[in-house]
Amino acid sequence: MSTRLSLSLGGLALVVLLFLGVNLLAGLGLSGARVDLTAEKLYTLSPGTKSLLGNVKEPLAFRFVFSDKLTAGVPALKTYAQRVRDLLGEFARQSKGKIALEFVDPEPFSDDEDEAVKAGLQGASLDIASGRQVYFGLVAKNAGGRQEVIPFFETEKERFLEYDLARIVHSLAETKKPIVGLVGDMPLEFGPGGMMAAMRGQSRPYAVMEQLRQFFDIKTVRGDAQAIDDDVTVLIVAQPQTLSESMLYAIDQYVLKGGKALVFVDPLAEWATGSPEMGMMPLGIGLPPGAFTMLGAWGVDMEKGKFVADRELAVPVSTGDLPGMRRRVVAYPAWMTLTDAQRSKDDVVTARLGNLNMGTAGAFTKKEGAKITFTPLLTSSDQGQLLNVDAIGFRPDPEAVFAALKPGGERQVLAVRISGTVATAFPDGPPKPKDEEKKDGEKKDEATKEEAPKRPHLAASSQPANLILVGDSDFLDDRFWVREQDFLGRRMLVPFAGNGDFVVNAVDNLTGSGELIGLRGRSSGQRPFEALDRLRRQAGERFLAEEQALQKRLTDTQRKLDELKGKEKPGAAQTLSDEEKQALDGFRAEMLKTRKELRAVQHNLNRDIERVGAWLKFLNIGLVPILVIAGALGLAYWRRKKAVA
Known part of the structure; x- marks a missing residue:
């Protein structure tokens, strides 16, 4: 028992030492180390941008303005804002201290909001009744006070985000x-x-x-x-x-x-x-x-x-x-x-x-x-x-x-x-000059010739x-x-x-x-579920023909039903024959049956999509914790079995 306890304490001490060692190394020499695991290398600057930032001579001030609190209920905007913020941070790092980066979350009706408006940023209304404006832009200045502005970062322009920021750096670096x-x-x-x-x-x-x-x-x-x-x-x-x-x-x-x-x-x-x-x-x-x-x-x-x-x-x-x-x-x-x-x-x-x-x-x-x-x-x-x-x-x-x-x-x-x-x-x-051009050239002043060596x-x-x-x-x-x-x-x-x-x-x-x-458009940071989109298209194609046939049958039945109902006259003893009344009832039953089949087709259209969506949610949310728990249980079982042996 004491041997197992000492082994456990020794292992715990080793983990603590390893944790402290990794953090010490990170603090000393790996603070700038980053790994970009995105498929399109969204967070890796192109060689051209790195070269441009490495040659910045004068200090630049970048003020990133984003209404973080007001956009709590807009996840798409917050995701893109984080992408912009990360890219700006990478710009600052690659500039070797020449770009000073500031992040501002302007409160409504505050001095920060007034400064944003004065600089040329554009607000967007999420709640018209309250009059509150959401800001999502950039104000960049050089040492001489010259200013470049991105009034509002539009998600549609995400592919050219790196180019837009690099162009601002180049423009401000020019005198x-x-x-x-x-x-x-x-x-x-x-x-x-x-x-x-x-x-x-x-x-x-x-x-x-x-x-x-x-x-x-x-x-x-x-x-x-x-x-x-x-x-x-x-x-x-x-x-x-x-x-x-x-x-x-x-x-x-x-x-x-x-x-x-x-x-x-x-x-x-x-x-x-x-x-x-x-x-x-x-x-x-x-x-x-x-x-x-x-x-x-x-x-x-x-x-x-x-x-x-x-x-x-x-x-x-x-x-x-x-x-x-x-x-x-x-x-x-x-x-x-x-x-x-x-x-x-x-x-x-x-x-x-x-x-x-x-x-x-x-x-x-x-x-x-x-x-x-x-x-x-x-x-x-x-x-x-x-x-x-x-x-x-x-x-x-x-x-x-x-x-x-x-x-x-x-x-x-x-x-x-x-x-x-x-x-x-x-x-x-x-x-070689033509004769007329040669004569004109001979008449030119010698001083003019000297100016153009x-x-x-x-x-x-x-x-x-x-x-x-x-x-x-x-x-x-x-x-x-x-x-x-x-x-x-x-x-x-x-x-x-x-x-x-x-x-x-x-x-x-x-x-x-x-x-x-040399810069070109980059891929968007939005990662759609391509398999899910493909399934939607396939399901749509599979059920479209059946849905159209049922819709046509429903329309034809409704037309025949309307024709028979048109023969009925309110207050009359009887205007339809027994055969026509039977046909009328049959058309009504057929219409109800067709509507039911149509609903079933529309339900089937979404069923496979919902099933795959649920499976993807499970993979993204539940699978990793389950694997961790399973791994921990497996490790515990292995250690116990080893200890018994």
């Missing part, structure tokens, strides 16, 4: 607005009329410029520039239709040295003149050979003189505005409205956009053997077809374009993200290229996405499509570091 360069034939800064019309007050900048200026500094690249300035973070190339070889070379070298670009190339630039509604031929046709050569060097092909037409995405347009023509609305397959099904859900640029409109857009394909990552952002439906621009004709006829489409089609890539190693489009070096020619990218290509410059035209309204004498732009948001998203994404650009 000034990124510079966006503009080059191309589309006069974005002056509007459809161009510079001369703008100087006369007859043209305004395209609406997309107003959105870009809110976030970036805009810099126009001169048409005779020999190089793109180093301070340009992102270059927007809007329809390089008449750009010189020297300018195309400047763009080429800018990309090869690691510059990021958003490029709009269009087989038919309708903004240049007319539209099918005006009954005029678009004159902005074609791109210079150098533009196609440059696309090829980037690992991309675009079929010359071909645009995408799609019967499924066709935009309704009004035709017949010319004298003697009857006005009517028809579907125009050359113009497309892209919906959720045509947008990439995994890329931050396109995942959260509304509908987008495009007109006579070109299509991209990956060049065979290209060493690039080719990621489609926007596509047509599976009914997309390539038509020759000649199909538009001098006076575009939407019905004729529709008739030119053949049955079938395939998904065409309308916008694509390119990354990786690319080559120069000028393997022989800078293009000759740069070494790059034959291949010195850093991985980061480009977004869009096969449509009309995408930027106001009439495709924004409507102008007069509000109290002031001009107000009302978007009806997400084209402007796409441009801002693309530029914002490209202005980020390489780590930020």
Whole structure:
């Protein structure tokens, strides 16, 4: 007995020592150790985010505001809030002390709530009668007092939670607005009329410029520039239709040295003149050979003189505005409205956009053997077809374009993200100036020449290229996405499509570091019971046919019953024959029987689901305690048996 007692005491002492030892080790060297056991590694930051956080130089203050007490009865929101809190904690840890994290649970009508509202957080009402607001947002500041805010963490955006937080860190770490360069034939800064019309007050900048200026500094690249300035973070190339070889070379070298670009190339630039509604031929046709050569060097092909037409995405347009023509609305397959099904859900640029409109857009394909990552952002439906621009004709006829489409089609890539190693489009070096350009160059002041020292020619990218290509410059035209309204004498732009948001998203994404650009959407933290969902679908399919047959029988019986009952006249001695009365009783009995069978089918529909649900609850709640108890009993039995032996 004393031996067994001493063994028990020794074992207990060993357990205590082991417990203390583990805690001591954890306190000394394992305090930051964590294991992510989730299937999708939800709590493991991507290498790009870790690199970004490791390079933060100035202190940042993150204030996470969540109404914890008020959301006690909303488990879904509390679960997501814990996910956000955990991720913020990981951000703070990876920043090596540069991010100071504060958690605030604002009481209703308190100073904390006032500060949250002042900072730009949005409240949500769970109880309208009480007037209490629930807050779930983030206020982040840098040492200079500049602020970034997430007004409310929406569960629908959980897949991009890491990206949104990383973008805030990158934005606050920057000391000034990124510079966006503009080059191309589309006069974005002056509007459809161009510079001369703008100087006369007859043209305004395209609406997309107003959105870009809110976030970036805009810099126009001169048409005779020999190089793109180093301070340009992102270059927007809007329809390089008449750009010189020297300018195309400047763009080429800018990309090869690691510059990021958003490029709009269009087989038919309708903004240049007319539209099918005006009954005029678009004159902005074609791109210079150098533009196609440059696309090829980037690992991309675009079929010359071909645009995408799609019967499924066709935009309704009004035709017949010319004298003697009857006005009517028809579907125009050359113009497309892209919906959720045509947008990439995994890329931050396109995942959260509304509908987008495009007109006579070109299509991209990956060049065979290209060493690039080719990621489609926007596509047509599976009914997309390539038509020759000649199909538009001098006076575009939407019905004729529709008739030119053949049955079938395939998904065409309308916008694509390119990354990786690319080559120069000028393997022989800078293009030699033409005679006229040489004469102009000889007239330039020597001081100007000294300001632009000759740069070494790059034959291949010195850093991985980061480009977004869009096969449509009309995408930027106001009439495709924004409507102008007069509000109290002031001009107000009302978007009806997400084209402007796409441009801002693309530029914002490209202005980020390489780590930020590489981030993609992550899986949601919501873990649905997939087996249960599959069972619901199977049960629904199994019982649907039977339910529909019974429902039809019930409807037919009810109709026959109503026909017989219609022959009955209140107060009459007898209006139905004995056979009809017997049939009436039979129909009533049949109706009751059918209703009973229908209820049984609906009950059976849920029975299997409830059974599996109960089994899953048992596995999640009861199985582990049972296994622990069984293990303890088994261990006790084994020890007793060993002691007796």
